[in-house]
Amino acid sequence: MYKAYIYIAIMALTIFLIRVLPLTLIRKKIKNKTLRSFLFYVPYVTLSVMTFPAIIYATNNIWSGVAALVAGVILAYKGVSLLGVAVSSCAVVFVIELIIKLM
C-alpha cells in the first residue's frame, strides 16, 4: 500500500512545482505591453471557458443548468455578492428540478 503514497507524493509535488515556479521566478513587473495585456485578460477568459458550457451539463437536467446560468448572470450583473450568486444558483437548480419532478 506504500505505492499509493508514492503516487500521491508525485501528484502533490508536480502540482506544487507547476504553481510555485512562475510565482517565485517572475518577481518583477513584466514590461512587455502585449504580455502584460495577455496576463490581464487570462482570468476572465479562463473562467469563462470553464463556466460555459460546463454549467449546463453539471446538473441532473440541462434546463436547471441553463436556469442557473441565467440567474447567475442577472444577479452578478446587479452586483450581488460572490456568496449570494453562488447560493442563488444552487437554489434555482434545486427548485427547477423539484418543479420538473412534480410535472
Place this chain on the structure above:
Amino acid sequence: MDNKFWYKKGLKDGIPIALGYFAVAFTLGIAAEKAGLTAFQTFIATGTTLASAGGYAGISVIAAGGTYFEMFLTMLIVNARYILMSCSLSQKISPKTSTLHRMGVAFGVTDEIFGISSAVSGYLNPFYNYGAMTVAIPGWASGAALGVLVGNILPVSVMSALSVGIFGMFLAIIVPPAKENKVIMGGVIASFVLSFLFNKLPIIANNISSGMQVIILTVVIALVLAILFPVKEEENDV
C-alpha cells in the same frame, strides 16, 4: 493593507468555494474509493493537490496501475493551466512579496481561489489567499474523504444543486468587470461561444482533453485580445 482584514475577507469569500468543493470532492472521493484508496489516503491526496481535474486524472492513473512517470506527465498536462494562473498572479502580488509568501500563495492556486484573487482590487495580499485556503482546503479534503466513507449520503437533488455553486461564483467574478469594460465583455462572450464549439465538435471533443481545451482557448483568446486591445498602463497596473 492590514493582514487581519485580508485574512477575514479571504475566509468570507472562501465559504462558497468550500461549499462547492465539498460537493465536487465528494464525487471525487467515490472515484478514489473505486481506485482502492482509503479515506485517509484520499484526504492527504486531495488536501495536498487541491485540483479537481488533476485529482480525477491522478486517481485514474492509480486505478489503472499506471507508472510513476505516467503520473508525472498526466499531472503536468492536466494542470498546465495553473502555470498561466501563477504567471498572472505573479503580476498581481507586490514585487516586494517574500519567497515564503509566494510559495504560500502558490500552494493554493486553484481555479476558484485564483478567480477571487484576481478580482481583488490593487495588489493581492497573501493573507487573503490564506483566509480562503483555511476554509477551502478542509472543505475539499473532507468532502473527498467523506465520499470514500459514505458513498451516497446526500440526495441526488442536493448534489445536483451544489454542483453549480462553483460556476455561480465564477459568474460573480466575470460579469461585473464585463459590465464596465466592453473588451472584457467581448472576451467573455467569445470564450463562451468558442468553448461551446470545442465541446460540440466531435473532432476536438474526442481528441483533446478538457484540461487541454481550457489551455488552448485561454491562450488563443487572451492573446488575440492582448494584440487587438492592449491595456493602458494604469488599467493593468493594479
